[in-house]
Structures are given as C-alpha cells and as structure tokens.
Amino acid sequence: MSTDEAGQGGPSSRGQGNSAEHHGGSGRSLIQLITPAGERISHPEFDPWLQDITDEHLCSLYEDMTVIRRIDVEATALQRQGELALWPPLLGQEASQIGSGRALRQDDFVFSSYRENGVAYCRGVDLTSIIRVWRGNASSGWNPYTINMATPQIIIGAQTLHATGYAMGIQNDGADAVAVTYFGDGATSEGDLNEAMVFAASFQAPVVFFCQNNHWAISEPVRLQSHVHLADRATGFGIPSLRVDGNDVLAVMAATRVALDRARRGGGPTFIEAVTYRMGPHTTADDPTRYRDANELEDWAAKDPIWRVKSLLERKGLLTEELQRHVDDKADSVAREMRLACTSLPEPEPLDVFKHVYSSPNTWLDRQQDHYSRYLASFGDPAGAPSEEGAR
Amino acid sequence: MTQMTFARAINAGLRKSLENDPKVILMGEDIGTLGGVFRVTDGLQKDFGKHRVVDTPLAESAIIGTAVGLAYRGYRPVVEIQFDGFIYPAFDQIVSQVAKLHYRTQGAVKMPITIRVPFGGGIGSPEHHSESPEAYFTHTSGLRVVSVSNPQDAHTVIQQAISCDDPVLYFEPKRRYHDKGEVDESLDPRTALPMDAARVLTQGTDVTLVAYGPLVKTALDAAIAAADEGVSIEVIDLRSLAPVDYATLEASVRKTGHLVITHEAGQSGGLGAEVAASITERCFYHLEAAPVRVTGFDIPYPYSKLEMHHLPGLDRILDGVDRALGRPNSLSGLEG
Numbered sequence: 249m250s251t252d253e254a255g256q257g258g259p260s261s262r263g264q265g266n267s268a269e270h271h272g273g274s275g276r277s278l279i280q281l282i283t284p285a286g287e288r289i290s291h292p293e294f295d296p297w298l299q300d301i302t303d304e305h306l307c308s309l310y311e312d313m314t315v316i317r318r319i320d321v322e323a324t325a326l327q328r329q330g331e332l333a334l335w336p337p338l339l340g341q342e343a344s345q346i347g348s349g350r351a352l353r354q355d356d357f358v359f360s361s362y363r364e365n366g367v368a369y370c371r372g373v374d375l376t377s378i379i380r381v382w383r384g385n386a387s388s389g390w391n392p393y394t395i396n397m398a399t400p401q402i403i404i405g406a407q408t409l410h411a412t413g414y415a416m417g418i419q420n421d422g423a424d425a426v427a428v429t430y431f432g433d434g435a436t437s438e439g440d441l442n443e444a445m446v447f448a449a450s451f452q453a454p455v456v457f458f459c460q461n462n463h464w465a466i467s468e469p470v471r472l473q474s475h476v477h478l479a480d481r482a483t484g485f486g487i488p489s490l491r492v493d494g495n496d497v498l499a500v501m502a503a504t505r506v507a508l509d510r511a512r513r514g515g516g517p518t519f520i521e522a523v524t525y526r527m528g529p530h531t532t533a534d535d536p537t538r539y540r541d542a543n544e545l546e547d548w549a550a551k552d553p554i555w556r557v558k559s560l561l562e563r564k565g566l567l568t569e570e571l572q573r574h575v576d577d578k579a580d581s582v583a584r585e586m587r588l589a590c591t592s593l594p595e596p597e598p599l600d601v602f603k604h605v606y607s608s609p610n611t612w613l614d615r616q617q618d619h620y621s622r623y624l625a626s627f628g629d630p631a632g633a634p635s636e637e638g639a640r
Numbered sequence: 641m642t643q644m645t646f647a648r649a650i651n652a653g654l655r656k657s658l659e660n661d662p663k664v665i666l667m668g669e670d671i672g673t674l675g676g677v678f679r680v681t682d683g684l685q686k687d688f689g690k691h692r693v694v695d696t697p698l699a700e701s702a703i704i705g706t707a708v709g710l711a712y713r714g715y716r717p718v719v720e721i722q723f724d725g726f727i728y729p730a731f732d733q734i735v736s737q738v739a740k741l742h743y744r745t746q747g748a749v750k751m752p753i754t755i756r757v758p759f760g761g762g763i764g765s766p767e768h769h770s771e772s773p774e775a776y777f778t779h780t781s782g783l784r785v786v787s788v789s790n791p792q793d794a795h796t797v798i799q800q801a802i803s804c805d806d807p808v809l810y811f812e813p814k815r816r817y818h819d820k821g822e823v824d825e826s827l828d829p830r831t832a833l834p835m836d837a838a839r840v841l842t843q844g845t846d847v848t849l850v851a852y853g854p855l856v857k858t859a860l861d862a863a864i865a866a867a868d869e870g871v872s873i874e875v876i877d878l879r880s881l882a883p884v885d886y887a888t889l890e891a892s893v894r895k896t897g898h899l900v901i902t903h904e905a906g907q908s909g910g911l912g913a914e915v916a917a918s919i920t921e922r923c924f925y926h927l928e929a930a931p932v933r934v935t936g937f938d939i940p941y942p943y944s945k946l947e948m949h950h951l952p953g954l955d956r957i958l959d960g961v962d963r964a965l966g967r968p969n970s971l972s973g974l975e976g
C-alpha cells in the first residue's frame with residue numbers, strides 16, 4: 249500500500265479488495281512535482297504550467313505556508329486560553345490552500361467552507377475578520393466583495409451550489425473569471441455537491457470544484473464516504489478531474505492553473521481532489537484520539553507539506569539564514585498582530601442583534617427592539633441584565 | 641435510582657431499546673466510534689455492532705430517506721441529526737415522506753422513526769449550531785414532536801418514542817446535556833406518564849407558566865424567584881409539542897387566569913402563538929389578561945457574544961409574568 253493512501257486504501261470490511269487501488273477507481277496515480285523528501289521531479293504535462301515560478305516565487309510560497317501554519321497555531325492557542333470560542337485547524341493542509349489560493353486571480357470568486365483560512369489569507373483578508381467570527385463577535389468576518397470570497401460556509405456542501413450559480417452568472421456576463429469552491433471529502437456525500445456537479449456539467453459553468461481530501465470527516469474516514477477515488481466521482485457527472493498530491497504546493501498550483509485555464513477558455517468545470525491530511529483535530533472541540541490511529545498521523549507527518557518545500561529550498565541552496573529569519577519574523581509579526589486584534593476587539597452592543605435582519609426597517613421587528621431596549625433600561629445597568637440566572 | 645447526566649440518561653434509554661427490540665437500529669454521523677459529538681451514543685456501537693449502530697456518510701437527506709426504507713422493511717430507525725441547523729437538508733424527507741406515508745397508505749405503512757435533534761442555544765457555538773426549528777415540524781401533520789427537560793424524562797421518553805408507531809422528533813436541549821439528575825432505570829416506559837402528556841411541575845395560583853426543553857429549568861428558577869415576591873406560579877413542562885396536551889393547560893389556566901409561555905425560538909409563527917391562541921379560544925372567560933409570550937426575537941440566531949440577549953432568561957420570564965399580572969414591568973405605560 250502506498251503511504252499516500254493511508255486511511256483510504258486500507259483493507260475495509262466493505263471493500264472489494266485490499267490493494268491501494270481497490271476502490272474500483274481509475275488507478276491513476278497522484279500528480280506530484282516535489283517528493284516527500286523535497287526532490288523536484290519533472291512532469292511533462294504539468295511543468296509547463298509552472299514556467300514562471302522563479303526561486304524567489306518558491307521562497308514566497310514557503311513563507312506563505314509558514315505564516316498560515318503560524319496563524320493556525322496561534323489561533324489554537326487563543327482558543328485554549330479562552331479567547332476564541334472555537335477554531336478549525338488547517339494544520340497539514342497548507343500546500344493545498346496556498347498552492348490553489350496563489351493560483352487564483354483577484355477577480356475569481358471563492359466559495360469555501362470554514363477551514364480555508366489559508367485561502368482567505370491569499371485573498372488578502374484582514375486577520376481580524378477571521379478572528380471576529382470565531383470569538384463570537386460577529387456572524388461573518390468580511391464583506392465578500394472586498395476580497396472576492398464568500399463568507400465561509402458551515403452547512404456542509406451548500407457553498408458548491410453557490411459557486412456553480414456564480415459561475416453561471418460569469419458565463420452570462422461573458423467574463424473570463426472563475427468561481428472556485430472548496431469543500432472536504434465528507435462533503436462529497438451531500439446532495440448539494442452532487443446537484444452542483446449536475447448543474448455545472450449541464451451548463452458547462454466556469455467553476456472549479458476543489459476538494460481537500462484530508463481523509464477525515466470528524467470521526468469518519470474517507471472510505472465511509474466513497475468507494476472510488478473522489479476525483480473519479482466527477483467523471484460520472486461528465487466533469488474532468490485531477491488527482492493531486494495535496495501536500496505538494498507546486499503540484500496543487502499546477503493542477504489549479506490547468507483547471508482555471510480550462511474554465512476561462514470556456515471548457516467548463518473541473519474537479520480537483522487534493523489528497524492531503526488533517527494533522528490536528530477537526531476543531532478545537534474534537535478529540536481525534538478517540539477514532540484515529542497514532543501511526544497514521546506519524547505516516548503523514550513524514551509528508552509534511554512545509555517541510556517538503558523547505559527541503560527543496562535547501563537542496564537548491566536557497567534556504568539561507570536570512571530567508572529563514574525573514575520568514576520567521578513575518579510569521580511572528582502576523583501572529584502578534586492577530587493576537588492583539590483578538591484581545592482588543594470591542595464587545596458588541598446588545599441591540600446589534602436586530603440589525604440587518606431586513607434591508608429596510610419594519611414595524612414588526614422595531615417593536616421587539618423597542619420593547620427590548622425598554623427592558624434593558626429597566627435594569628439601570630444593562631450589562632448586568634441578561635443571564636440565565638437573572639439579576640433581579 | 642442513579643445520578644446521571646442528561647446525555648447519559650438518553651444513552652441508557654437507547655441501550656434499553658436496542659436490547660429489547662432487535663429491529664431498533666441507530667444511524668447518524670459520527671455516532672459510532674466517536675459516540676456522537678455529544679457522546680450520547682458512547683459505547684453503543686462497541687456493544688451492539690456496526691449493523692445496529694451505524695456511522696453514516698455525511699448526508700442528512702439520505703439518513704432520513706434510508707430510514708424510511710428501513711421502516712418499510714419493519715425496522716425502527718433512530719437517527720441522530722448532529723445539530724439543529726443541519727436538519728434542513730433532510731427537511732423534504734421528513735415533511736413529505738416520513739410525516740405522510742401512514743396517511744397516504746391508509747395506515748398500511750408505519751413510520752416508527754425517531755429523529756433525535758440536539759437543539760437550542762446557550763453553549764457559545766458558531767452559526768447553525770443553536771437553532772430551535774421545532775415549529776417547522778409542529779406545523780406538519782403526522783409528526784409527533786417532543787422535547788425533554790430532565791434526565792428521567794429523557795430516559796423514559798426516548799424509549800416511548802422508539803416504541804411509538806408514529807414518527808417522533810425528539811428534541812434534546814443540548815445546553816442541559818451535562819446537568820445531572822436522579823434516574824430510575826427500572827421505570828417501565830409503558831406505565832410511565834405517556835410522552836404526549838404535559839406535566840405540572842409546581843402548583844401555583846397566580847400564573848400558568850408553560851415551558852419545554854431547555855427553558856423548563858429557567859422557568860422553575862423563575863417560579864422560585866417569583867415566590868419570594870409573593871407570586872405563585874404553576875410551571876408546566878409541555879413535553880409534547882405536537883400534539884399539545886391542552887387538557888392539562890386548560891385546567892391550570894382555569895385556576896390561575898393568567899398564561900405565560902416561553903421558548904427560545906422566534907415569536908412569529910412559534911409554538912407560543914399556537915398555545916396562546918388555542919388557550920384563548922378554550923378559556924377566554926377564565927383569562928384575566930391576554931396571554932404573554934416570552935421568546936427569542938424574530939432574528940436569525942445571533943453570534944455567541946450576544947446570544948444571552950436573544951434567549952429568554954429568568955428576568956425576562958419574570959418581566960413577562962409581571963406583564964400578565966398587570967404588575968409594574970418594563971412596558972408599563974405603553975399600550976399593547
């Protein structure tokens with residue numbers, strides 16, 4: 249069994265066989281451009297898509313991945329310290345997110361789930377916006393139109409339909425932008441994604457389905473969701489697909505560029521399965537030791553996406569002390585900035601709950617707001633009023 | 641009698657149902673190895689096997705839709721919807737299929753499906769994790785809807801729901817999962833108070849206060865606080881949201897002349913509106929004031945820092961009681 253299949257290809261009581269390719273799938277291997285040991289291998293089909301990637305560019309990808317891991321670690325710490333209500337770590341998925349995120353154009357539009365903080369970083373998000381939501385201070389962090397990324401989706405799979413609809417709009421407008429949607433392996437079981445693929449194929453919409461197969465949907469392994477490679481599911485809908493090593497930033501970038509180019513040229517949707525691994529818990533509320541074998545984590549740690557680029561930079565003699573210091577400083581400062589933003593967020597105002605329910609005022613809700621403000625005023629100290637135990 | 645948490649009490653009830661009837665089968669996301677995100681099904685897969693306690697793929701419409709097929713085949717599926725806000729992908733299967741098949745087949749096909757839904761707020765969760773969607777289902781004929789408020793009831797009613805030949809939505813107040821209480825596991829669900837009966841929890845003479853699920857505890861606290869102020873509250877745990885046990889409510893309102901109903905869900909089209917209207921029809925001449933609703937606002941569930949403003953707390957309930965009694969309250973001096 250090739251290790252990249254850990255968790256998916258193992259013998260399964262329901263499977264037809266026990267080889268890595270037992271899924272009845274295409275048997276195609278992963279697109280890979282950097283080996284886990286950090287060796288750049290050539291790939292006649294995908295190398296042409298990376299001709300503009302200079303050494304400097306490679307260093308910046310290393311920087312981005314290091315920064316988002318740092319953000320992730322810092323946010324996890326903030327949650328443990330009680331500053332955030334919850335956090336969904338992306339630890340291990342840095343190459344998938346940076347490789348794809350950096351391939352996008354600013355006028356492309358992203359529809360993601362809750363885990364794509366690395367993609368948001370590529371879109372130029374202000375980190376305070378991300379933090380605000382997980383601290384419980386707001387329902388959404390940013391205005392989608394400022395970074396061309398929709399507010400992250402918690403309902404599994406719902407965003408894939410939105411992306412397809414957005415892509416239909418792009419198509420109608422005669423533009424060459426692309427809608428890109430991110431989702432997990434578990435999401436491929438939901439009706440919404442399957443319906444999104446039907447529409448995307450029917451209308452040849454310029455949408456890229458980017459699946460981060462991180463092998464787990466909370467406690468459920470990917471083999472519970474699918475008996476074929478996830479990439480092969482798309483084929484049944486008439487959507488071409490790519491299966492890429494999700495821990496290889498260059499392979500992910502090349503695959504995403506191929507898909508974007510096809511969409512821009514009117515070639516319709518593409519499905520990308522980035523095979524990666526969620527090294528942390530599902531969220532900070534989850535305990536993976538209840539369902540996951542420690543050996544599996546070890547296997548994947550050996551394929552760490554950041555370590556991989558780092559060794560490539562080393563081999564190329566690019567990893568100078570100066571570069572490392574620059575990258576670490578950047579990560580430190582971004583993390584510091586995020587921590588400060590988090591702890592200095594102002595508390596929301598009680599009556600804010602009534603804002604934006606409708607686009608214009610209505611007497612119905614105004615009455616509830618009026619009554620509630622009178623209620624708060626009856627306490628003198630409104631801050632002390634609403635608790636389950638009561639103040640009276 | 642054993643001290644148990646709410647979650648453990650449901651677990652013990654599920655265990656009994658699995659033991660007593662080989663046709664009972666549990667299904668849901670993460671309910672097996674993990675034991676559910678709230679650990680309500682902890683240990684059940686280990687003891688009953690993967691065919692009785694099934695981890696399903698991530699697909700709510702499929703979870704309910706396959707339960708319909710299993711019911712056709714004579715099984716009694718008990719499914720878990722992980723959080724209230726994730727029931728909507730399954731909505732069509734619940735309201736178009738589960739609710740109507742018995743009627744459509746003139747009783748030939750039974751749908752003894754129990755749908756467990758952890759619901760309600762107060763736990764600081766992100767969006768879609770704190771909703772109170774019960775009114776969508778009480779509006780749909782053919783479904784029974786219940787909500788439990790203490791470990792003993794949780795234990796008994798889950799067994800009653802599973803053995804009931806109708807589909808039952810079983811709403812579990814997730815912010816009470818860790819509350820402990822005495823549970824008599826030997827209590828026979830067949831002779832216990834039926835799940836469609838309301839229960840009078842405190843005797844009172846001034847106001848009837850109706851609550852269910854998570855707010856029953858708050859209502860009881862409010863009754864104690866009100867007693868200090870010389871107001872006698874009769875707290876009723878509604879238990880069954882569809883059908884509602886109006887006989888118990890009527891008897892109480894005839895005595896007190898005042899009705900307050902509280903729930904976390906928004907006010908418009910909520911269960912409180914239905915109870916207020918029905919009691920007004922039935923007890924108009926016994927009511928000394930208009931029924932009062934103390935509910936969540938008509939807003940999407942707010943982000944966690946503000947959720948305590950949305951959720952009715954003890955003080956808001958007492959303010960509602962004052963309004964019903966015409967005592968000084970936050971709206972004094974206003975008309976209507």
Ligand SMILES: Cc1ncc(C[n+]2csc(CCOP(=O)(O)OP(=O)(O)O)c2C)c(N)n1
Pocket residue numbers: 363402403404431432433434435436462464465466526530669698700722726729
């Ligand atoms: C419709 C719906 N059902 C259930 C959930 C609860 N839930 C949140 S994340 C998750 C697992 C998702 O797994 P996957 O799609 O693989 O994405 P990952 O979290 O691994 O990135 C589940 C079951 C949800 N958010 N939405």
